[in-house]
Amino acid sequence: MKLIKHLLLHVCIITFVLSCAKEENTIESQTFKVDFEKFTLDNGLQVIFHVDRSDPVVAVALTTHVGSAREIEGRTGFAHLFEHLLFLESENLGKGGLDKMSARIGGSGANGSTSRDRTNYFQTVPKDALEKMIWAEADKLGFFINTVTxxxxxxxxxxxxxxxxxxxxxxxxGHNSYVIDKNLYPEGHPYNWQVIGSLEDLQSATLQDVKDFYNRWYVPNNVTLTIAGDFDxxxxxxxxxxxFSEIKRGEDIPKMEKQPVTLSQTKKIYYEDNFANxxxxxxxxxxxxxxxxxxxxxxxxxxxxxxxxQAxxxxxxxxxxxxxDRVSAYxxxxxxxxQFMLQVTAYSDTDLQKVLSGIEEGFAKFEEEGISEAELKRIKAGQETDFYNSLSSVLGKGFQLAQYEIFAGDPGFVNQDVKNILAVTPEDVMRVYEHYIKDxxxxxxxxxxxxxxxxxxEDSRLAEVVEEPIVDGAEETFDASLTTDYEKTPSSFDRSIEPPYGESPEVKVPVVWEEELSSGLKVFGIEHHEVPLVQFEMQLKGGMLLENPEKTxxxxxxxxxxxxxxxxxxxxxLENAIEMLGASINVRASRESINIYGTSLARNYEETIALVxxxxxxxxxxxxxxxxLKQSTLAQIERQKSQPNSIAELExxxxxxxxxxxxxxxxxGTQASVNAIDLEDLKAYYTDNFSPNITKFHVVGSITQDEVTESLLDLNTNWTSRAVEFPDLPEPEAPAASKVYFYDIPGAKQSVLRFGYPALAATDADFYPATLLNYRLGGGGFASQLTQQLREGKGYTYGIRSGFSGTxxxxxxxxxxxxxxxxxxESTSLIKEILENYGxxxxxxxxxxxxxxxxxxxxxxxxxIRNKLNMLTDISNYGYAVDYARQREAVVRAMTVDDMKALAEQYITPDAMIYLIVGDASTQLNKLEQLGFGKPVLLNE
Structure with missing residues (x-):
């Protein structure tokens, strides 16, 4: 939970041996082998290697078998706190630690996540940086704690x-999980508290508490190192x-015994949510x-x-x-x-007692009908595709190997895991329902x-939730610039010397093929045979651009x-036809297009395209x-009104x-516009605006150009082209002077900031140079000034970013x-100051x-595959050259400091911007006048 949560792995449906439907009632196992090598150092460090030479990259993951379950009440949140601390500094990497190094070596960005049971740290880097990563990860594990002051x-x-x-x-x-866990797990159970901990526990944590936690759990015999990718x-x-070998082994780590829970009675709890509508x-x-x-x-x-x-x-x-508009179970x-969970977000003013009655009605239907072999086959087909998707990166492979090692005791558990999946019968599904759910x-x-x-x-009691008050000056002060001398941990060699790069990797730019069919349909493709999958996107130009403004x-x-x-x-x-193929087909509208997205097993691609x-x-x-759908859309619009980030985006x-x-x-749309739309409006839009000559088809996967062309022949023949007119939109004008706007959400614990102005299109000559300019401002994560000053320097925010987003x-x-x-x-003023000085x-x-x-x-x-699909989209939409990645290298190499200063003067304009804040007006609005941009405008007065 550092900045981005990568790869939420649902291990029950991810395996290394695949199932595929052969007949109605039989499943044939096909082996999809992921080779690995495992060894253990004398200090107990478990190491897993997996070689994959498809791309010149390596993923390195350090997984510690400690999560919130290893904490004690009153000292919660420590595991997650360490996820943050370990990125900051270590004895030999110095201040900025792995985050700082990541920017230099072209890494994906050092990241991590914490769960109830483990904390992991991970990054994918060019293969020439592997020794640097191993050095850095070892420094975090054995040469870190002295740097925490x-x-x-x-x-x-x-x-x-x-x-x-x-x-x-x-x-x-937001407090739902807290209330559930407090009532599901008894006091003292390791899952009774939240992974992120409580504000009170975090505030009361002492430096000695932190060191004790680290010295107990961050030891080699409680850690698994996984390296996956192109390496020797x-x-x-x-x-x-x-x-790693000279890092000392820690005390033996006791095995966590299973602690299932039972409920002696049903518990009903309610909470009046300040943000929910x-x-x-x-x-x-x-x-x-x-x-x-x-x-x-x-x-x-x-x-x-x-x-x-059919659910x-x-x-x-x-x-x-x-x-x-939806039900979720997981x-x-x-x-x-x-825990087994079922969740329904109801429509406005809906009595939840009625929802419970509806759930009970659904249960009764299931009890009467059960699940058929055909339905079981459909679900397992989806599991196969999910599995292949999980292996589309070396990091995904590395994660799975570590998961089996830590929680099953052996990466080779994969074979038993898949047997368990394939062994599920309709009778098993009914049995677990009756054992765990029914009555x-x-x-x-x-x-x-x-x-x-x-x-x-009915008969619900009020939940006990502590809301944080908004008080100026309530937070502990600190000076992030202060340094403290400490005694360095001894080593048999000089660890302060950063290892050199290895041999520079040769960037593999995929071969792109293009074709225009007789109907005007343009096709762009890349062959990719690493996994037996195909992903595609059909993009119909238009979207909201072709709508009647009165009926958005x-x-x-x-x-x-x-x-x-x-x-x-x-x-x-239709749903069954798609899912029996192990495929997915989704259609989404955006402001500028309607897109049909799909994923299929390569062997089922042709049938999937026939459905498209x-x-x-x-x-x-x-x-x-x-x-x-109309009712569901109205509900989404209503829910957005209570979400500060959605409000900020719309305003x-x-x-x-x-x-x-x-x-x-x-x-x-809006509630008024959606209410005004009828089915004839959809038919008219379809008749007037769906045409192959404004459509592009992007496809990547284990399939050839000839096979793709063959699959589109019927569509090419049967889809008639027509002229589609696009409106001339007025060019948005940048403000001549800055102005502050405020949207009031009473009691908001955070203020959402959106600052900016209309800038560039992706096709402008300056667009890519401007993104280079922005890297050190707010586009480079922890390499950015905005992050370094507002998060690392002041602790004002969890994350901040900036960027140019033209199309x-x-x-x-x-x-x-x-x-x-x-x-x-204070945050707004500091951002303004950074912008003023940046150039x-x-x-x-x-x-x-x-x-x-x-x-x-x-x-x-x-x-x-997704990276390659995005590449095709850029090429087709913006007219980029097929080798634009290599061409951009030349642009980067040619840039000078003077070039950057000139770009900054033109495009970083703090005195000609919109400053929007969504937050608590009663405590924050008036102070913003000190920015010097006049009296803030209250938008929802």
Whole structure:
């Protein structure tokens, strides 16, 4: 939970041996082998190697078998706090640690995540930086703790507390997990508290507490090092031994015994949520731990109950009773216990007692009908595709190897894991339902809007949740610039010398093929045979651009409706046809296009494309589905009104483009516009604007150009071209002078910042140079000044970024962040100061770091199928050359400091920008006048 959460791995559905449907009632195992080598150092460090030479990159992951479950009450949040601390500094990397090094070596950005049971640290780098990464990871493990001082701890406490405010306190339903776990797990159970901990525990943590935690758990015999990618294993083993072997083994780590829970009674709890404007019901039953024999059938049960048109809970709650637009069911399984969860976010003013009745009706339907072999086959087909997707990067492979090692005791557990998946029968699914769910006690949480407690389940008691008050000057102060002398940990060699680069990797720019069919359909493709998958995207130009401004939202509703059946297939039949192939087909509308996205197993690509053609050319125009989608869209619009980030995005677009500009609208529409739309509007948009001559098809995967062309022949023949007119949009005007705008959310624990102005299109000559300019400002993560000063220097925020976001149309330069509410003015003033000085202070070091990152990171640019698909999109949309990545290297190398200063003068304009703040006006509004931009404008007065 550092800045971005990568790869939430659902281990129950990810395996290294695959299943594929052969006949109705039989499944044939096919081996998809992932070779690995495992060895253990004398100090207990477990090391796993996996070689993959498809791209010149290496993923390195250090996984520590410690999460929040190893904490004690009153000292919670330590595991997650360490996830932050270990990126800051170590004895030999120096200040900035791995984050600073990452920018130089072209890494993906050092990142990490914490769960109940483990903390991991990971990054993908060009292969020439492998020794540097091994050196750095060893430094974190054995040469780190002396660098943590009172000042460092005080600062990072603020960062973590800001993360909690952003992810929990300042969002609808943010406290739901806390309430569930407090009531599901008894006091003293390791899962009774949250991974992120409490604000009080974090604040009271002492430096000695932190050192004791580190010395107990961050020891080699509690750590697994995984290296996956293009590297020499013999050389890597020597490096691992050199840098890790002299780190001392710690005390023996006791095994965590399983601690399943039972409930003696059903618990019903409600909470009036300050940010929610619709009610949510969550039901939680005690479940099972990871790899429990029943986990596999419970996973199938969750999928079958809630996902898809035929799911019994979907039919009862969404279609029949129209209480919500979706139902979700899933397992949250961990090392020593687990839980089975069911969640419904209802429509406005819906009594959650009715939702519970709908759930019970769905259960009754399931009890009566069970799950068929055909449905089981459908679910398992999806599991196969999910598995292949998880292996599309070397990091994904490395994660899975570590997961099995730590929680199953052996990466080779994969064979038993897949046997357990393949062994699930319909009878197993019904058995686990009856054993864990039917007539069993559960925890029910009703989160309802303020002053609407009557919507909660009957006989619910009030949840105990502590809300943080907004108080100026309440936070502990610190000086991040202070340094403290410490005695360095002895070593047998000089670890302060950073290892050299290895041999420079040769960047593998994929071979792109292009073709234009007779209908005008343009096709762009890349062959990629690493995994037997195909991903594609069909992009129809238009989207919101072609809508009647009085009826915005038409393209979104049309996109959603296209997958709700065809002329020849009911919605259920179409869904089944897609899922039986192990495929996915989704249609989404944006401001500038309607896109059909798909993934399929390579062997099922042709059948998948036939379904895409049917969806595209034979829409069903189902009135019932249209009404359900319309109601769902209205609910989404309503929910956005309670989400500070959504509010900020919508209001910022209005300010950037002007109220009357088409692009100032949300492509969902407004409640008024959506209510005005009928099915005939969708048909008219489809008839007037769907045409192959404004469509591009991008495809990447284990398939040839000839096979792709063959698959599109019928579509090319049967899809008639027509002339489509696009509106001439007025160019948005940058403000002549800066102005501050404020949107009031009473009681907000954070202020959401959106600062910027209309800047550049992606096709402008200066667009790429401007992105280079922005790298050291706010585009380079921890290499950026905004992050270094607002997060690392002041502890005001969990994250901040800036960037240029143009397309074929002019887009904004934008700075975005969420900051602690009581430093709203201070944060805004500091950002303004950074912008004012950025061009003048830009120097050779800034340019060197920028060049190093931009050139070296090209080794990672095309690793995954998704990376390659994005490449095709850029080429086709913006007219970039096929080898634009190499051409950009020349641009980077030619840049000078004077070039950057000139760009900064033109495009970094703090005195001619829009400053939008979404937060608590009663405490923060008036102070913003001190910025010197006049009296702030209150937008929702």
């Amino acid at each position: 009172d000042q460092v701890l005080a600062k990072e406490k603020q960062v973590v507390k800001n993360e909690k405010r952003q992810g929990v306190d300042n969002r609808p339903f 294993t013999a050389q890597a083993k020597l490096w691992v031994e050199k840098y 619709v009610p949510r019901l969550t039901l939680t039953w005690p479940g099972v731990h990871n790899y429990h024999p029943d986990a596999y059938a419970l996973d199938v049960l969750a999928t079958y109950l809630a996902q898809g048109k 019994p809970l979907y039919k009862a709650v969404v279609e029949d009773q129209k209480l919500s 397992q949250y399984n961990s090392e020593i216990a687990g 069993k006690n559960f925890v029910a949480t009703s989160f309802v809007p303020k002053d609407q407690k009557e919507l909660a389940l 939202g038409v393209s979104n509703l049309l996109a959603e409706l296209l997958t709700k059946g065809t002329a020849g297939k009911t919605p259920e039949e 053609q049917e969806i595209l050319l034979q829409p069903r125009w189902d009135e019932k589905e249209f009404n359900l 910022f677009n209005k300010l950037i483009y002007g109220e009357d500009h088409l692009l100032s609208n949300d492509n969902l 074929n149309l002019t887009g904004p330069f934008q700075i975005s962040s969420g900051v602690r509410s009581n430093v709203t003015y 003048n202070d830009y120097n050779e070091k800034d340019l060197e770091i920028t060049k190093s990152y931009m050139i070296k990171s090209n080794a990672r640019a095309f690793e995954t």
